[in-house]
Amino acid sequence: MTTSLASDADIRAVTRCLLFTERSVVRLRGRFPTGAGCFQCGATHPAALVASTAPLHCYSCLLGRATEGNHVAGSGRGPVLELPANAHRVFSEIEALRNRFLTDEVDREVGFGLVTFAAMRVSTLGCWDPAVKR
Ligand SMILES: [Zn+2]
Numbered sequence: 001m002t003t004s005l006a007s008d009a010d011i012r013a014v015t016r017c018l019l020f021t022e023r024s025v026v027r028l029r030g031r032f033p034t035g036a037g038c039f040q041c042g043a044t045h046p047a048a049l050v051a052s053t054a055p056l057h058c059y060s061c062l063l064g065r066a067t068e069g070n071h072v073a074g075s076g077r078g079p080v081l082e083l084p085a086n087a088h089r090v091f092s093e094i095e096a097l098r099n100r101f102l103t104d105e106v107d108r109e110v111g112f113g114l115v116t117f118a119a120m121r122v123s124t125l126g127c128w129d130p131a132v133k134r
Pocket residue numbers: 038039040041042043057058059060061062
């Protein structure tokens with residue numbers, strides 16, 4: 001078995017990841033009352049729900065289509081991946097987190113692990129596609 005020491009940059013990235021991810025979870029959970037969902041499709045993920053709608057609707061139902069393109073590198077860069085429209089909203093939340101806790105000095109594998117952690121934490125806050133059986 002091999003072990004490696006984490007760099008100071010990696011340790012700072014872990015701290016930022018935990019802080020910003022939990023801050024995001026608290027913010028998203030506070031956006032709507034428990035059990036709130038899209039009037040039309042039943043989606044419940046707080047990143048997918050649109051606060052200014054009454055009755056409450058999700059982004060996909062307002063958009064009127066199920067999917068949209070997402071630049072995987074962010075900010076209009078890189079290949080485009082077609083995602084469920086509501087999943088794109090969740091993806092963007094995680095992307096914004098990634099941009100806050102990763103730096104060029106962070107080890108690649110550490111970065112992958114931190115982004116995976118943030119994605120798991122944020123993506124499980126609700127359902128963005130009620131048509132998918134879980
Ligand atoms: Zn909907």
